Amino acid sequence: MRSTRxxxxxxxxxxxxxxxxxxxxxxxxxxxxxxxxxxxxxADFIAPYNPYERVGRPYERPSWKHLLGTNxxxxxxxxxVIYGTRASLLIGFLAAITGTAIGTVVGLVSGYYGSKLDELxxxxxxxxxxxxxxxFAIFLVAVIIRAGGIPMFYSVILAIxxxxxxxxxxxxxxxxxxxxxxxxxxxxxxxxxxxxxxxFRHILPNVAPIVLVEVVVRTAIAMLTESSxxxxxxxxxxxxxxxxxxxxxxxxxxxxxxxxxxxxxxxLMIAVTVMSVMMVGxxxxxxxxxxxxxx
Amino acid sequence: xxTFLARRALTSLVTFIAIITIVFILARATGDPLxxxxxxxxxxxxTIAAIKAAFGLDKPLHQQYLSYLANLLRGDFGYxxxxxxxxxxxxxxxxxxxxxxxxxxxxxxxxxxxxxxxEVGWRRGSRLDSVFMSxxxxxxxxxxxxxxxxxxYVFSVVLGVTPLFGAVTPGRRFEWSLDWLLDYLWHYALPxxxxxxxxxxxxxxxxxxxxxxxxxxxxxxxxxxxxxPERYVKRRYVARNAMLPIVTVLGMRYAxxxxxxxxxxxxxxxxxxxxxxxxxxxxxxxxxxxxxxxxLAASVIIVNLVIDLLYAYLDPRVRxx
Numbered sequence: 001m002r003s004t005r006x007x008x009x010x011x012x013x014x015x016x017x018x019x020x021x022x023x024x025x026x027x028x029x030x031x032x033x034x035x036x037x038x039x040x041x042x043a044d045f046i047a048p049y050n051p052y053e054r055v056g057r058p059y060e061r062p063s064w065k066h067l068l069g070t071n072x073x074x075x076x077x078x079x080x081v082i083y084g085t086r087a088s089l090l091i092g093f094l095a096a097i098t099g100t101a102i103g104t105v106v107g108l109v110s111g112y113y114g115s116k117l118d119e120l121x122x123x124x125x126x127x128x129x130x131x132x133x134x135x136f137a138i139f140l141v142a143v144i145i146r147a148g149g150i151p152m153f154y155s156v157i158l159a160i161x162x163x164x165x166x167x168x169x170x171x172x173x174x175x176x177x178x179x180x181x182x183x184x185x186x187x188x189x190x191x192x193x194x195x196x197x198x199x200f201r202h203i204l205p206n207v208a209p210i211v212l213v214e215v216v217v218r219t220a221i222a223m224l225t226e227s228s229x230x231x232x233x234x235x236x237x238x239x240x241x242x243x244x245x246x247x248x249x250x251x252x253x254x255x256x257x258x259x260x261x262x263x264x265x266x267x268l269m270i271a272v273t274v275m276s277v278m279m280v281g282x283x284x285x286x287x288x289x290x291x292x293x294x295x
Numbered sequence: 296x297x298t299f300l301a302r303r304a305l306t307s308l309v310t311f312i313a314i315i316t317i318v319f320i321l322a323r324a325t326g327d328p329l330x331x332x333x334x335x336x337x338x339x340x341x342t343i344a345a346i347k348a349a350f351g352l353d354k355p356l357h358q359q360y361l362s363y364l365a366n367l368l369r370g371d372f373g374y375x376x377x378x379x380x381x382x383x384x385x386x387x388x389x390x391x392x393x394x395x396x397x398x399x400x401x402x403x404x405x406x407x408x409x410x411x412x413x414e415v416g417w418r419r420g421s422r423l424d425s426v427f428m429s430x431x432x433x434x435x436x437x438x439x440x441x442x443x444x445x446x447x448y449v450f451s452v453v454l455g456v457t458p459l460f461g462a463v464t465p466g467r468r469f470e471w472s473l474d475w476l477l478d479y480l481w482h483y484a485l486p487x488x489x490x491x492x493x494x495x496x497x498x499x500x501x502x503x504x505x506x507x508x509x510x511x512x513x514x515x516x517x518x519x520x521x522x523x524p525e526r527y528v529k530r531r532y533v534a535r536n537a538m539l540p541i542v543t544v545l546g547m548r549y550a551x552x553x554x555x556x557x558x559x560x561x562x563x564x565x566x567x568x569x570x571x572x573x574x575x576x577x578x579x580x581x582x583x584x585x586x587x588x589x590x591l592a593a594s595v596i597i598v599n600l601v602i603d604l605l606y607a608y609l610d611p612r613v614r615x616x
Contacts, residue, residue: 231438
């Protein structure tokens with residue numbers, strides 16, 4: 001039993017890989033993303049210094065000792081950028097997972113129960129989508145900080161998650177609407193399965209591809225939102241993400257002083273990472289939706 | 296068409312009330328606007344109580360909410376605690392800067408994305424297509440504010456051809472003169488260019504994908520098979536049908552104007568509404584915040600209505616549903 005399942009999984013993975021590797025962009029995205037992931041995981045070994053310690057004089061220019069110079073209090077910028085990978089990826093991913101989870105549950109419930117509840121939830125989604133994302137996220141950060149109880153780091157994640165679930169809810173809902181009409185769901189109802197069981201056991205696996213693609217796409221978007229929030233000074237000041245580094249570069253006049261090594265690399269890292277994540281998402285989408293395949 | 300309009304108007308009204316209610320609640324969830332005064336030992340508790348009474352902050356929340364709505368109906372936006380001026384005046388001083396910067400740039404970038412996106416989609420698989428796709432993907436992935444910083448660095452710091460910050464030279468007051476206008480335009484050029492550049496390239500890929508989808512439709516194949524001229528198929532069959540999804544997505548950019556404003560105005564130290572709203576949240580300047588959001592919500596609603604009307608105009612099926 002177990003080994004056949006394992007074999008089936010391996011077969012599926014092989015099939016996935018044959019389709020996935022045909023898309024050059026998706027393949028390149030995956031390669032870039034894996035490198036960036038490695039940097040995040042092994043930041044301790046790659047970064048020459050502890051980015052939270054003063055290791056040089058302030059405002060040093062790039063040199064062999066400090067590849068990207070030092071910031072206004074003598075921290076090594078290269079190490080900041082390396083460690084920033086970890087924070088940026090982690091915040092993006094956690095926010096995406098949380099937001100997608102909320103959206104999936106709302107979508108399942110809305111699509112499965114239908115009628116009044118569906119109407120209500122979808123109205124809420126419409127309303128949510130008409131509020132500008134960044135403004136809403138800023139607002140939520142302010143509210144969550146005030147409410148207290150959770151560390152700043154998670155406040156940002158929660159705020160981003162709370163702004164990002166509605167599109168997911170819409171997608172999952174429309175998929176649920178068609179899946180619930182299938183005969184096997186009727187059988188499950190006839191056998192006396194509870195609504196919760198039907199939603200999570202029988203429908204959820206069928207919307208899993210959508211959810212998976214959404215997690216990836218949302219990660220990219222969440223990373224961009226995080227960078228904006230941190231740039232505006234709303235990030236956790238004790239955690240160095242790329243956005244936070246840019247925030248300090250800006251308020252410490254890196255731009256006017258022409259210290260390009262301070263503000264160019266973090267932004268470039270955000271762009272490259274977000275792009276690679278989007279390309280991976282695109283690759284997954286092509287795999288799950290054969291209509292997008294070009295051959 | 297009439298029922299369609301009536302239904303849309305009703306939903307818009309509900310959305311509007313919902314948004315201003317949410318803001319009312321969220322604003323109060325960020326804390327007490329008088330914290331600063333309360334912590335100041337020179338101000339007696341009696342004074343604080345008097346200020347609270349004057350602004351109705353001592354009343355229960357539902358009463359505050361009702362008087363807020365009533366005041367809105369009378370066109371009274373309240374008083375900004377931070378600027379010590381009526382909210383309406385604070386906003387009208389800043390709003391023109393934001394609108395004059397963002398509306399034209401969104402319009403121009405939408406237009407460029409639409410026109411060039413269709414051309415690029417038409418040539419799908421070509422060299423041009425892959426170049427535009429890669430550039431568009433990259434620009435889409437850059438944080439907007441960072442792109443603005445890069446532009447500022449190149450044009451203002453390295454080349455020194457554009458100013459570093461502001462909407463006009465510091466200290467300069469508004470006047471109806473060519474001199475003022477030239478100064479304004481000189482400051483305007485860079486933020487406008489960045490906004491348009493990024494908007495155009497970020498939306499291009501979307502228009503291109505919509506176009507490619509439509510090119511796969513049978514009616515296009517039929518039109519080509521009938522031997523219709525390429526230009527005709529492109530304009531009448533592809534561009535026309537591409538318009539529907541594009542109107543929705545590109546139109547919503549007007550509704551999200553404030554997001555762009557917050558970042559642009561932060562990078563360029565531009566005196567607009569974006570920065571104003573941002574600061575109002577953290578100054579707990581409730582009335583200013585609510586006033587700004589009312590205007591924003593109204594613009595979101597108007598944009599949505601216009602999109603719907605355009606939709607009904609472009610697609611007769613919508614009208615008769």
